[in-house]
Amino acid sequence: MDNDPRTIMAIGTKKGLWLAESADRESWTLNGPHFLNIEVASVAIDTREGRTRILAGINDWHWGPAVVHSDDEGATWSETEHGAIKFPPDTDTALARIWHLRPDTAERPGVVWAGCEPISVFRSTDSGENFELNRGLWNHPHRSEWGAGFGGAAVHSIVPNIQDPNIIHAAMSTGGVYRSSDGGTSWEPRNKGISANFFPDPYPEFGQCVHHITADAQDPTRLYAQNHGGVYRTDDAGDQWISIADGLPADFGFVFLAHPRTGGTVWTIPLTSDEHRIPVNGRLSLYRSTDAGVSWSEQHHGLPDVDYNVVLRDAAALDEHPGAVGVYFGTRGGEVFASNDEGDHFVTVAARLPDVLSVRAAQVVG
Amino acid sequence: MDMITVEVPSVLSSALEGQRSLQVPLPAEGTVRALLEVLGAQYPVFARRVRDERGEIRRYVNIFVGPENIRDLSGLDSQLYPGRTVLIMQSVAGG
Numbered sequence: 001m002d003n004d005p006r007t008i009m010a011i012g013t014k015k016g017l018w019l020a021e022s023a024d025r026e027s028w029t030l031n032g033p034h035f036l037n038i039e040v041a042s043v044a045i046d047t048r049e050g051r052t053r054i055l056a057g058i059n060d061w062h063w064g065p066a067v068v069h070s071d072d073e074g075a076t077w078s079e080t081e082h083g084a085i086k087f088p089p090d091t092d093t094a095l096a097r098i099w100h101l102r103p104d105t106a107e108r109p110g111v112v113w114a115g116c117e118p119i120s121v122f123r124s125t126d127s128g129e130n131f132e133l134n135r136g137l138w139n140h141p142h143r144s145e146w147g148a149g150f151g152g153a154a155v156h157s158i159v160p161n162i163q164d165p166n167i168i169h170a171a172m173s174t175g176g177v178y179r180s181s182d183g184g185t186s187w188e189p190r191n192k193g194i195s196a197n198f199f200p201d202p203y204p205e206f207g208q209c210v211h212h213i214t215a216d217a218q219d220p221t222r223l224y225a226q227n228h229g230g231v232y233r234t235d236d237a238g239d240q241w242i243s244i245a246d247g248l249p250a251d252f253g254f255v256f257l258a259h260p261r262t263g264g265t266v267w268t269i270p271l272t273s274d275e276h277r278i279p280v281n282g283r284l285s286l287y288r289s290t291d292a293g294v295s296w297s298e299q300h301h302g303l304p305d306v307d308y309n310v311v312l313r314d315a316a317a318l319d320e321h322p323g324a325v326g327v328y329f330g331t332r333g334g335e336v337f338a339s340n341d342e343g344d345h346f347v348t349v350a351a352r353l354p355d356v357l358s359v360r361a362a363q364v365v366g
Numbered sequence: 367m368d369m370i371t372v373e374v375p376s377v378l379s380s381a382l383e384g385q386r387s388l389q390v391p392l393p394a395e396g397t398v399r400a401l402l403e404v405l406g407a408q409y410p411v412f413a414r415r416v417r418d419e420r421g422e423i424r425r426y427v428n429i430f431v432g433p434e435n436i437r438d439l440s441g442l443d444s445q446l447y448p449g450r451t452v453l454i455m456q457s458v459a460g461g
Contacts, residue, residue, distance in 0.1 A: 062426045062456035063378070063415035081410045086419040094418035 005363045007319060008073060009328055010054055011336055011350065012040030012358035017056055019074045020349050025319075025326050025340035028349045034074055042314060044101035045362040046127060048109045052364045055112065055128045057098025065095050067114070069128055073364075085114055085122050085131045091138065093118060099154040100314060101128070105162050115155035119146055119172050123184070134184045137170065142189065142206055149173030149209055149228075156313055157213045161220045169213060169223060169238060176208035177225065179238050190238030195230045211254045212313040218263030222292065226256040226268055226313075233293050244293025249280040254313040255329065259342075260320045264292040267299075267318075267327065267343060269311045278308045286327070286343050302337070302346035309333035314358040321363055330356025368392040368448035370401060375455055381412035392448055398429060399442035401452065416454060426457045 009020040009028075016033030017040045035058050042057035051071055059065040067084035068077045087093040100115035114122040114131055120138055122131035137155075146153065154172060161167035166183045169190070176191040189206035196208045209228035216222035225232040225241065230251050232241040245251040250270040259265035267288050272280050279285065284307035285300040309331035316329035327343045330336040334353035337346040338361075372388045379386045382405075393400035399421075406413030417423055421442075429436045430453040436444040446452070 060415075062424065064418060064424050066414070079411070083410075083414050083419070089419070092420060094420050094422065 005365050007321070007326065007361055007363050008045065008052070008054075009336075009338070009349065009359065009361040010043040010045055010056070011330055011353065011356060012043045012056060012314075013330075013334070013354040013356050014039050015354035016040065017043065017058075017074075018350060018353060019054075020336070020338075021073075022338070025321070025338055026347055028338065028347070030350050031074070034077070035068075039097075039357065041357050042098050042101045042114075043358045043360050044103055044112070044128075045360045046103040046112065047362050047364060048103065048106055049127065052362070053127060055101050055103075057101055057114070057358075059097050065097055067098060067101070067128055067131070080129050084124070084129055085116060087120075088133060091133070097152060097154065099152075099156045100158060102158045102160075103128075104160050108160070108165060111160075113158040113160065115158050115170065115172075117152045117154035119143070119153050119155055119175065121155050121158060121170055121184070136180065136185045137178065137187050140178075140187055142175065145207065146172060146175040147207070156211075159213055159215045159223065162215070163220050167220070167237065169215070171210045171213045171225070173211065173228070174207055174209040176206045176210050177213060177238055178206075190234075191241070192239065193234075193241035193243075194225060194227055194232055197229055212256045214256050214258045214266075216263050216292070217259050217261050217265075222263070224256050224258060224266055224293065226253050228252065228274060231256075231268060231293065244289070247289075247294075247296040248287055252277070253311075255311050255316040257316055257318050257327070259325060260318060261325075262290075265290045265342075266293065267316075269316065269329065271310060277310055279310075282306050282308050284309075284311075284331070286329075288343055299339075299343040299346075301344060302339070302348075304335075307331065307333065307335075309335070312357055315356045317360045319361040319363060326361055328359050328361045330359050332356065370446055370448075371451040372401070372405065373451060373453050377456070378412065378415060378454065381415055382409055392446060396446050397442065398431065398436055398444045398446065398452065401446060402442070428455050428457050429453070430455070 011018040018032030022028045039059040044055040046053040097117040102113040104111035112124040112128040121134040124131040157171040159169040178187040179190045221237040231245040255269040257267040287296040319326040327339040332355040336350040
């Protein structure tokens with residue numbers, strides 16, 4: 001290996017993990033599977049602390065879930081002997097699945113968040129080798145009223161505030177968005193304006209089936225939400241959400257991505273309603289906004305004209321390339337696409353893999 | 367010393383230093399639970415593969431004492447006897 005920057009991609013699927021590598025983000029080599037026949041619902045690439053650590057939340061249907069990590073780009077894998085994530089004995093609960101792995105900011109090295117099933121948030125301060133249950137959310141009085149989305153009951157999005165470590169947003173299906181302003185000690189629902197059209201009261205305090213949330217690059221009080229019916233933005237850290245679905249061909253979906261440097265630039269992948277759950281008219285496209293969701297434009301170059309496969313919430317990602325940001329996603333049909341120009345055109349990285357559940361990409365040196 | 371034979375599938379052997387068959391002293395309590403505690407103390411990854419953090423046998427793991435599935439006996443409190451073989455297997459699951 002030389003010292004030119006490379007881009008690596010981790011692709012978690014229903015039956016294993018693949019790793020891809022590219023020097024130009026146009027031509028890719030693929031290796032795998034790692035963990036054959038084991039579900040990889042979550043992946044993360046942590047490039048802080050002067051190393052590249054790939055984290056994977058794996059789930060063996062027979063032998064249970066685990067967080068594993070590799071510091072040599074998949075040549076070897078390690079797991080914490082007694083388990084990186086486990087519920088404390090007094091909860092009488094067992095970990096079912098690790099839905100989301102999220103390294104915190106560069107200013108908080110070692111901190112990694114995990115969103116898990118059953119609905120829970122875990123936090124690690126040692127780069128994902130040991131996690132601790134967030135008791136504030138676990139003991140929340142709303143817990144008995146939270147439900148399970150089709151895929152299970154889990155926290156699937158965790159958004160640490162880039163400026164204030166005491167502010168954290170988390171989202172769950174079903175339950176909606178919760179915010180902590182005291183470092184995770186307490187949590188309050190923040191769903192005003194988000195629809196829950198499967199309830200008699202379509203605007204309850206909580207109970208929404210929010211599919212994904214993410215924060216704007218430049219304004220940490222601005223967040224975006226792809227809901228189970230509805231696309232929203234908040235400009236006050238969740239106190240009020242407004243619809244930004246105008247201009248999209250559908251308001252259902254799972255994915256929402258925010259540019260790592262440019263405020264207001266975001267992507268979503270609309271799907272037709274919750275009844276059909278396919279790309280709109282069977283045409284796989286991203287929609288990008290450069291004005292925080294006021295207007296949208298389709299991005300389709302290099303993508304299939306006919307595709308009836310869903311893109312799941314963690315199966316899409318951006319890199320942090322210093323030039324044009326890369327856009328990556330995989331479908332439940334096992335195809336993986338990459339763009340090295342912020343979505344203007346895509347190349348196919350892999351095809352006919354198992355259902356893609358999680359995708360992350362990052363630039364590495366060495 | 368009375369011994370128990372424990373056999374595991376190849377996929378589980380990596381959690382037992384590559385062993386697929388072990389000779390384990392019969393614990394004083396004489397139960398499957400006690401046997402798993404003894405093995406788990408030495409092989410924590412094996413312990414997590416077979417049981418969750420509540421101590422429950424994972425849903426798609428079967429443990430046989432001789433020909434009997436312990437779910438048809440007394441579960442983790444099923445009794446062991448000298449010379450018996452304990453077989454730990456994955457059940458039919460997945461898709």
